Amino acid sequence: MLELEKNSFSEEIENLVNQYGSDRQALLQILQAVQKKHKYVSDFAQQEIARLLNIHPVEVYSIVSFYSFLCSEPKGRNIIRLCRTISCDMAGKDKIESAVKRELGISFGETTNDGRVTLEFTNCLGMCDQGPAMLVNDRVYTHLNPEEAVNILNEVK
Ligand code: FES
Numbered sequence: 001m002l003e004l005e006k007n008s009f010s011e012e013i014e015n016l017v018n019q020y021g022s023d024r025q026a027l028l029q030i031l032q033a034v035q036k037k038h039k040y041v042s043d044f045a046q047q048e049i050a051r052l053l054n055i056h057p058v059e060v061y062s063i064v065s066f067y068s069f070l071c072s073e074p075k076g077r078n079i080i081r082l083c084r085t086i087s088c089d090m091a092g093k094d095k096i097e098s099a100v101k102r103e104l105g106i107s108f109g110e111t112t113n114d115g116r117v118t119l120e121f122t123n124c125l126g127m128c129d130q131g132p133a134m135l136v137n138d139r140v141y142t143h144l145n146p147e148e149a150v151n152i153l154n155e156v157k
């Protein structure tokens with residue numbers, strides 16, 4: 001990150017601290033605001049937030065890694081989360097996993113080079129009797145077979 005970018009980013013975080021306050025309770029709100037604007041909370045942002053709230057960077061990192069709606073690296077425009085919990089596992093999650101990996105040429109935990117899709121696993125989506133289940137951004141798809149999963153992937157822009 002260039003020095004100029006760092007300065008303007010620091011300023012942005014200072015503004016958030018002014019807006020939400022500098023005590024610990026403000027931490028989550030500040031992180032959410034950074035996530036919303038930048039789509040992730042970079043290492044630099046985490047350090048700046050820690051510095052301005054006068055807390056240890058590890059504390060900031062632990063919050064970022066705990067909440068699934070926060071992330072420390074840039075992700076794709078579309079997040080695809082395949083349920084890996086037992087009911088979906090038994091209903092054929094492995095076949096869906098192989099099909100989407102093959103189609104996109106990436107593994108779970110990775111993002112396509114064009115930034116279109118990030119693949120992730122998730123725990124139970126509450127659709128256990130309708131597995132395998134997959135969350136595409138905010139929409140849940142159930143009773144999937146590999147062909148349907150690939151078709152769904154090809155529909156996301
Ligand atoms: S086990 Fe997959 S939705 Fe519950």
